[in-house]
Amino acid sequence: MTIDAPSDAPIPSVLPKLDEIRQRLRSRTDRQDERRILEILAGATAAELDQLLLELDLRALLGDVDDRLMGPDNRTALLELLTAERLGDLGIPARAALASALQRGRTGRLDEQALRRIWIGTRGADVTRLKNALDGRGGYHDLHQLFYHDIDDDALREELLAHIAREAVAVSASVSTREVKILSDIDDTFYANWKDARYPKKTVYPGVLQFYAELDRGPGAEPGRPGDLTFVTARPGDRLGLVEDATLEALAARGQLAATVLAGSFTRLIGNRAIAEKKLENFVEYRRLYPEYDFVFVGDSGQGDIHFGQRMLELAPEAVKAVFIHDVVATPEHARLDLAVGGVRLFDTYIGAxxxxxxxxxxxxxxxxxxAEAAIGAFRAIPFPSHAHRQPRRLEMMLDVARLxxxxxxxxLIETTL
Structure with a gap:
């Protein structure tokens, strides 16, 4: 059964309930405040409850309602209400908002059991929608962070991953074409920022944004669900998510507004093979979260991505549909051909990709x-320092336009004048 998305129209009866809960949360809550909040939520209709959870600061709600030493256990009652008794009244956006709030800060046993009820209580295609809704909320508190960092109970993690796998079988059986998750490196793939000195530093490569968008859209007349881009980077993550959040901000400032980031590790920062193996570890985990999807990887030839792509193909040949490598080190043609035989395709421009x-x-x-049109338009706007810097890149673009x-x-047909 598909859980309907909430209506955009506000429900008038929600407003006084919302105002009262917010008022009680503005200062330190006492037993009376908590009891009244529980009464409001318990007495709300299904539509009201769903909208309340979308409008409230759920992190504040979960943080202010407490289990007290001498009772009552209001936080336990709140979580039972929202994730057991009334879970069926919540649409996917509200479930995602609740799961996201539960993963903030320390995730204790009570929180993990509430998360378990949310996931086990979600079935079929709604599991896919819930996963994507969590990843679509922005910031480093995403699906991967939830399963592999915030949930500490290994047995619970495996139980939830098994549930995801079971539900994915039904989802895959119900569609003729599986959707694709696009995994991409950042430096020298999205923009010139490591070995590639051919473009001005931090230049977003012409056409890369449109290439991501078109892979996400798919080849059919009906576009696929948007928002399936994840960056797999060597940049080391941290416990506070500062690196991931800063990376997302940098990507957004350069035009990529929606994405997820899987970060690297300080212990795997030296050496291309070590970097590739950390990316592979992230891919293995990510694939368990999205078994109903196929995958495409976009990387570059400067920092271990060829090895990573080859390992992806070895590990999951049925799910990895392509490995595209932006060549920034002038790989010889014979080496390109050898790599192509193994499924790794090198390209010079995103028109070629x-x-x-x-x-x-x-x-x-x-x-x-x-x-191609997007790449040509973006190329014209790049402030190359000289004609000598621009001309080789122009010839690459024109050659790939002619091939296309x-x-x-x-x-x-694309106009070839640049």
Whole structure:
């Protein structure tokens, strides 16, 4: 059964309830405040409760309602109410908001049991929706963080992952084409920021944003669900999520507004193979969270991504549909051909990447053409320091446009003048 999304229209009867709860949460709550909050929530209709959870600061609610030494156990009662007695009244956005609030700060046994009830009480395609809703909330408190860092009970984690796997089987059986999660590196893949001195530093590569968008959209007439981009980076994570949040802010400032970040490790920061193995560890964990999806990886030739892509293909050949590598070190043609035989495709521009994706059936002709048009427009705006810096990159772009035009229908041919 699909759990309906909430209506955008506010429910008038919610407003006084919302105002009273907020008023009681503004100062330190006592037993009377907590009892009244529980009464309001318990007495709300299904639609009212769903909207209340979407409007309230749930982190404050869960933090202010307490289990007291001499009783009553109001926090326990609150979690029982929301995640057991009334869970069926909550849509996926409200469930995601509640799960997100539970993972903030220390996640104790009571919180983990509440999380268990949310996940076990969600079935079928709604599990996929809940996972994506958590990842779509922004910040480092995402699905991967919840399962592999916030939940401490190993047995519980495995139980929930087994539930995800079971529900994914039904989801996969109900669709003709599986959706794709796009995994991407950042430095020298999204923008020039490590070994690539050919472009001005921090230049977002022409066409990369559109390439992500088109992979996310898919090749069919009906676009896939948007928001399936995850960055897998060597940048080390930290317990407070500062690196992940700063990375998301930097990506948003450069046009990539929605994404998830899987960070690296300080202990795996030295050496391409160590970096690749940490990325692989993240991929293995991430794939267990999304077994109903296929995967595409976009990386670069400068820092272990070729090895990572090869290991992905070895580990999950049926699920990894492509490995695209932005060549920033002038890999010889014979080496490119050898890598292509093993499923690793190198490209010079994102127009070339779009051509590779078109050949693999991951983009349609219209999508590939949109990548090319976006790349050309972005290239024209890059402030190269000199003509000598710009000209080789211009020739790469024109060459890939010509190659793409060879396979596009006449109505989609790209203008080659730059």
């Amino acid at each position: 779009a051509l590779e994706a078109l050949e693999l059936g991951l983009l349609g002709p219209e999508g590939a053409a949109r990548v 035009n060879e396979v596009l229908p006449p109505s989609l």
